[in-house]
Amino acid sequence: MKDEDQRYLEFCKPFIDAVKDLYDTMMSTQLKAGTPFFKTDVKPYGDITALMGINGTVDKDGVKKAFKGNMILSWPMESYIKSANAMMMEEYTEMNEEIADVGMEISNITTGNAKKVLAEMGYLIEMATPTTVNGKDYQLRSAGNTRTIHIPFESDLGTFFIELNYED
Amino acid sequence: MAIDFNMKTIVIDDMMTMRKIITKMLKQIGFTNIVDADDGATAWPMIEEAYKNGEPFDFIVSDWNMPKMSGLDLLIKIRETDGLSKTPFLMITAEAEQSNVVKVVKAGVSNFIVKPFKPETLKEKIEKIFP
Numbered sequence: 001m002k003d004e005d006q007r008y009l010e011f012c013k014p015f016i017d018a019v020k021d022l023y024d025t026m027m028s029t030q031l032k033a034g035t036p037f038f039k040t041d042v043k044p045y046g047d048i049t050a051l052m053g054i055n056g057t058v059d060k061d062g063v064k065k066a067f068k069g070n071m072i073l074s075w076p077m078e079s080y081i082k083s084a085n086a087m088m089m090e091e092y093t094e095m096n097e098e099i100a101d102v103g104m105e106i107s108n109i110t111t112g113n114a115k116k117v118l119a120e121m122g123y124l125i126e127m128a129t130p131t132t133v134n135g136k137d138y139q140l141r142s143a144g145n146t147r148t149i150h151i152p153f154e155s156d157l158g159t160f161f162i163e164l165n166y167e168d
Numbered sequence: 169m170a171i172d173f174n175m176k177t178i179v180i181d182d183m184m185t186m187r188k189i190i191t192k193m194l195k196q197i198g199f200t201n202i203v204d205a206d207d208g209a210t211a212w213p214m215i216e217e218a219y220k221n222g223e224p225f226d227f228i229v230s231d232w233n234m235p236k237m238s239g240l241d242l243l244i245k246i247r248e249t250d251g252l253s254k255t256p257f258l259m260i261t262a263e264a265e266q267s268n269v270v271k272v273v274k275a276g277v278s279n280f281i282v283k284p285f286k287p288e289t290l291k292e293k294i295e296k297i298f299p
Contacts, residue, residue: 025284026189088185089192098184105185108233109283112262119265127233127263 005038011123012036012149012164015071018113019162022106023155027086034152039163046074046160047136048095050103052111053128058168060122067123067168069146073107079158086157095134104130110162171298173198175226176218180204180211180242181260182234186283190229190260193287197294208237212245219251227297232261232272240275247276256297 016033023029055068075083077095083106084099085092092099107130115125146167153160177199181187187204194202205211208230218224228246230239239259246252259272259280272280278297281290 022284025286084185088189098188101183102185105183108183109262112283113264116264129235 008038008147008149008164008166009036010121011118011166012151012162014114014117014121015110015162015164016151017117018110019073019106019153021113022109023083023157027083027157029086029155029157031153031155034154036149036151039148039150044136045072045133046080047077047134048080048103049074049133050107050130051133052107052130054111054125054164054166055128056123056125058123065168067166069164069166071107071111072163072165073103073110073160074163075103075160076158079160082157083160101132103132171198171294172226174201175199176223177202177227177229178205178211178214178225179229180206180208180234180239181231182207183231186231186260190290193290194229196287197291207234208239208242209234210236212237212242215246215252215255216249224252225255228255228257230257230259232259232263232268240272243272243275243277258293258297 020031020033023031050073052071054071057064058067080103081092081095081099084090084102087102088099090098111125111127115127118125146165149164151162153162177194179187179190179194179202181190187206191202191204205214211230215225215228230242232239243257243259246255246257256278259277260283261268261280262283264282269280279293281293
């Protein structure tokens, strides 16, 4: 594996650990992470997708440079509702106002916790405000030389994935 | 100062999800008198008004990152205001870096909790505020 690819994967790990910790702590659910891979084609997103900007600077070997990117969390509807119910101690059967911002909160907590570990690795992230996209048949494109790493997850609450877009 | 579960408590978070989760956890712990607000900017007039009416909030539980007025700005405002300055204040944050901890401690926070957390952790943090 190229050094650059290794570095991207190293950047992903704190996000994987953070989302696993969140599911364990707030939903009493053990997440199983699949093998991360670099995305090369357009794959459909889930029914609920949360996005969060992860721009900042990285200090590697005394050289400081800017990086930009975003983290995308995407769930099929059934898995989103199950996750929201587990987190909120509710028993909803369909999407509603009460659980509409669960995806953003998961995104917020995941990034907040990953940020601390990344800072120790030299990546300083400015927290942005998350947003969500609901629906099907949409595409999210990132500019230029962005690399996208796709990490699938599964648990008793269903499947979802994280995508990290990174460019420096 | 043991916990008075009937103390007037305000939960402040811009995300409805977290307001509901925290309120539920507080109720599980035993709290009975809870209202909520969706931003520091919404909460501040409620806190001022309650004080002026002679029924001040006894406990403030606030998120840090909010769009209009952050939890840190609200905490500073409260600590600077006569009559409110001693109000117990629990800060909730998703960012656990040391620099953040220093900021809230300097501003006079009573305790803080990092998301994600379980109800037991919330209870422990509150018990340290009201030993």
